[in-house]
Amino acid sequence: MARPIYLDCNATTPLDERVLAAMMPYLTGEFGNASSRTHAFGWAADEAVTQAREQVASLINGNPDRVVFTSGATEAINMAIKGVARTHSAKGRHIVVSQTEHRAVLDTCRYLEQTGFEVTYLPVDQEGIVDLAMLETEIRDDTILVGLIWANNETGVIQPVDAIADLVRSRGCVFFSDSTQAVGKIPVSADQADLLTMSAHKFYGPKGAGALYIGSARPVRLTPLIDGGGQEKGRRGGTLNTPGIVGLGKAAEIAAREMEDDGLRVGRLRDKLQSRLLDRITGARVNGSISARLPNTINLLLPGMEVAKLIPKLPEIAISAGSACSSGSGKASHVLKALGLSDVEASSSIQIGLGRFTTDAEIDRAGELIIDRVEAEWTLSPS
């Protein structure tokens, strides 16, 4: 069978060939340890890491000194939330996050709850957007951190980050945003939050490489999550993953240059596929905001379809039934439920993520395949 059409770019993206080419020397001849100060192998690796730090900072108009390389966004999220919890616990032990956060945030909060922190899980409206007035009432004198996902991995819904940041900062709390799905897809600026995360594999870089950005406008003191070796100015121990970091840097450099054009092209393809599916599938509707949304994402409710059974009948396309981490768990998506969908509606929703390499022909074919399959299911079991 030919390879399926890949439409799951919020789970992960393919590696851009230009990124692979930039990484190759550091997987082969330039294998030095970036911390080795006594020979050319170490100097070459260190130079490459320095360049990547600049590329990453440049993508978000930040300062290279504030970039901490990690193994990905999950680690960066753990470092941000647990770090603030540790260093700010004298001020208070209350944290606010939204109900639509990624599991990396939710599970970190659950862990902190077991160690004496209190977490408020803020609801969102039907569009998936946080209510600022409600956020304001939930921030207390002992609130130390507000963490809100910039762009949702399942729905693509984008939060009003600037208004949130103003509010959170005016109340003296740290504002952390899980910007993992936003960085590389839409403009993200370092000064818009106190702590930001990114992950190379969400924008055509390698898996296992990411970063935490610690803003300098109101520098947040963090304790390391991983001790040892003094790397990253003592903020994250362990030998640096030079090839992965070089890949992250190159992916950032390409995104800075091509993000706008990619966004326009991918957005046109997404809208074409969306119109076709909405026109042809009776009762279909987009979950979450249509306007405040990543250009590549569609989360679509297909009424009456049990998506866990539908997707295996669509082997020609790679799409998702929910967040990649939780798909397979059999549980309805917590993100869709927070938008007010019932269990049945959430289980009848598909998630489509287009990307830089998605073609017009693939979108035409994927549209046909989905429509034909849904029509076949209707014929099999008319409601």
Ligand code: PLP
């Ligand atoms: N945050 C969001 C919004 C994500 O989409 C993901 C990946 O699915 C993560 C965090 C975790 O990223 P990583 O795979 O780099 O650990």
